[in-house]
Amino acid sequence: MTILTGKARIAGITGWPVGHSRSPRLHGYWLERHGIDGAYVPLPIEPANFETAIRGLMAAGFAGVNVTIPHKLAAFALCDTVDDFGRRIGAINTLVFENGRISGRNTDVWGFLSNLRANGVDPAAGPALILGAGGASRAIAAALLELGVRVTIANRTRARADALAAELPGLRVIDWDTRDHALPDNTLLVNTTSLGMAGQPPLQIDLDRAAPGLTVNDIVYVPLETPLLAAARTRGIRRVEGLGMLLHQAVPAFHAWFGVEPVVDDAMRRFVAADLLPA
């Protein structure tokens, strides 16, 4: 049992609902490992109460919070400052409270890039094909474009991909049904759709068309090995699992709230993975 002192730093995750979140386990692991006088707690907040709750948490001395569905837009609107990347894509996932001010940050992109690098993949190395055009896709596409990567996107609903391309200059859009044909022209494939998630159909893509040196990154992490990653494994294609993105995105937030830069390693990954049984 962790015993807190009167000086404990407190952070948490706001969402509605929030019971499915792995973040308390993840931050709790680091707090214990580093012997930090602090806590990270789940904060279920109804949308109508979001602003009151956030200002209350700040007034009560919280160090900050993570923000998940459905509060991301509301959180953005409450920020006094937003980091460059968060502003560019209009989305944040972390609030840091400092001297009565709210600073918003987007750490998903950090998580995506760090996860690839930690697995020996240079995100800037080659052309990328991104499947999906939702919130995660938007952050990942923007990050890769900023690195100078040629990025192509395919989404079931073409209009959504076109809308993203209108916001992100340089983003190429192809029809969802032509993704197999585009595969050989790319050295990074990122699945940002919810296909392959527990309870969802698997993603269909013909990996036999993979270019030599292809890396497959599925950002879905329940199950840990999605059908896409399993198909890559059987073909000897390098793959990067999605859990790493979740773990790495937590690093800058933990550092901002608790003053220690934590490490993502195998022991930590195993600890969080042990809780990833499909809901």
Ligand SMILES: NC(=O)c1ccc[n+]([C@@H]2O[C@H](COP(=O)([O-])OP(=O)(O)OC[C@H]3O[C@@H](n4cnc5c(N)ncnc54)[C@H](OP(=O)(O)O)[C@@H]3O)[C@@H](O)[C@H]2O)c1
């Ligand atoms: N590893 C991590 O740290 C991390 C971080 C963020 C998100 N994620 C995961 O990434 C996934 C997407 O998250 P998000 O926030 O971007 O969600 P989102 O905004 O709801 O977008 C969902 C995407 O999935 C597509 N999709 C859903 N069902 C489909 C189907 N049957 N066939 C084809 N496409 C389908 C949607 O296409 P339409 O536009 O046609 O509906 C859309 O492009 C989720 O599984 C989430 O758990 C992981």
